[in-house]
Amino acid sequence: MKSENNYERIVQNSKKFQHSQKNEMQKRITDLLQQLTNGIHERNQIMAVSLLGAIAGHNTFLFGPPGTAKSLISRRLAYAFENPQYFEYLMNRFSTPEEVFGPVSIKALKEDRYLRKIEGYLPTADFAFLDEIWKSSPAILNNLLTIINEHIFKNGDERFNVPLKALIAASNEIPPENQGLEALYDRFIIRLLVPPIEQEENFNRLLDSKPSSDKPEISEDLKISYQELAKWREQLHKVKLSTDTLLIIKYIREELAAQFDKLSVYVSDRRWQRAAVLLKASAFCNGRKETNHSDVILLKYCLWTTPENRETVEEIVMHVIKSCGFDTDIDLAELDREKESLDKEINKELYYSQDIYDTVEMGEKKYFPVLATFKDEYYANRDKKYQLFISFNKFHSQDTFNPIDEQGNTIDNIECQFDGQGSCSLKLRGNSYHNQYTPLTFKPKIIFHKGDKKLDVNKRLIYSLSQAVSDIRKQLIDILKQVEKKYEEYQQYLQSPFATQVDIDIAVSGILDQIDKLNLRIKDCERLGSLCR
Structure with a gap:
């Protein structure tokens, strides 16, 4: 019955706020995503998170089999920005640096200088897509790591800042072990699964439609200018990680550590830091100055390392989000221990524990x-x-x-x-x-009989136990009011174009569970209070 009530509340709250007035920033991002995904199927979430990554300055790895629109996603993403310089290349084991970074200038060689003609290649691109990235040669990948790390390309004796805003890479495999590619793989903060179309209705629409255009029509007022992008990237760092977010991250880290032998998931400090920037970017694009549960959902795209541990890591993230609810000023676990101790003392001192x-x-x-x-x-x-x-x-x-x-x-x-x-x-x-x-x-x-009340109990002891129960009940009521008030103010800020409604509902159900459990604790205090009468 409780779960049904929770579900009804979730649906009611969802309907109530889905149609609420979005803030200007959130509305712009939502409208932009709608135009970017027009005509493609089951790729809305992938496009949304990839766009957020580009805004945050993060690179994205698209994992999936060939023919699942990975290159289409990248090409369309570039059109979210004004006048993008775009570079795309399909890697293979015979790829040479000239094909990615530009051919060597013959004219410069005659002058005894080693320079590349980089115009139109990766060093001058605002956005780039590298397909089958792990099949490339070490020479290309080493240069790529330098570009990603320092945003600098060394061309002969010259070093200059590359304009690259976001790099999207794709493959149907992860980098092989012991090949020195771990550092490069770690730079792809966002890792998204791109599976074939699953719903039959969408698959039939695909069959009955012409190939999707890689040049979507985007309204000029929705496109993001590079001046805006630079400003946004400065402003998003002013967003605060909420105490709820930090608590959820703490428990996710603990769970990943506890399951390390099974999952072998190592998350570097650098990766955690950049994942936090992604959460801030989500809050910023939703017009908030502080992160919330809908932002932390994005961690499920940042922490997995292999296809084998991806689903488990995502389950850990969502389970922790649901379990945490809201952080409160009072240590609820300690309060539970006090109540349990009181329960034992009341039964020991006031009632017979056996016949x-x-x-x-x-x-x-x-x-x-x-x-x-x-x-x-x-x-x-x-x-x-x-x-x-x-x-x-x-x-x-x-x-x-x-x-x-x-x-x-x-x-x-x-x-x-x-x-x-x-x-x-x-x-x-x-x-x-x-x-x-x-x-x-x-x-x-x-x-x-067991459970009968003792007749000769000291009245001062009874009063003391009763007062202790009353104090705990009062603290629980204060926490409940705090959580309910926060939840009431919170609902309107949970909607996000970067999180699915299903994931948001899970987060909401966790908060409602927290409220239900607080009510149960209060009722249990009332039971203990009645035992002291």
């Missing part, structure tokens, strides 16, 4: 007192009466044993045995064939 039986102490041991009358099966006037004592320690045993008398002496001619159900059989051995006695059954008397 209390009618027993007597003899020496250092407890015994059940029994006045037993054994009837002679042949002669009514030969009945035997005994005041005997049965060991309490034998209560949970089914061994045969002898009772004792008032002086503590063993009564050898009487045998006792508990049946495991709380009853004890007593047998008196006769001294001849004509002295046979009917066995007896003894059931220990319970004075107080």
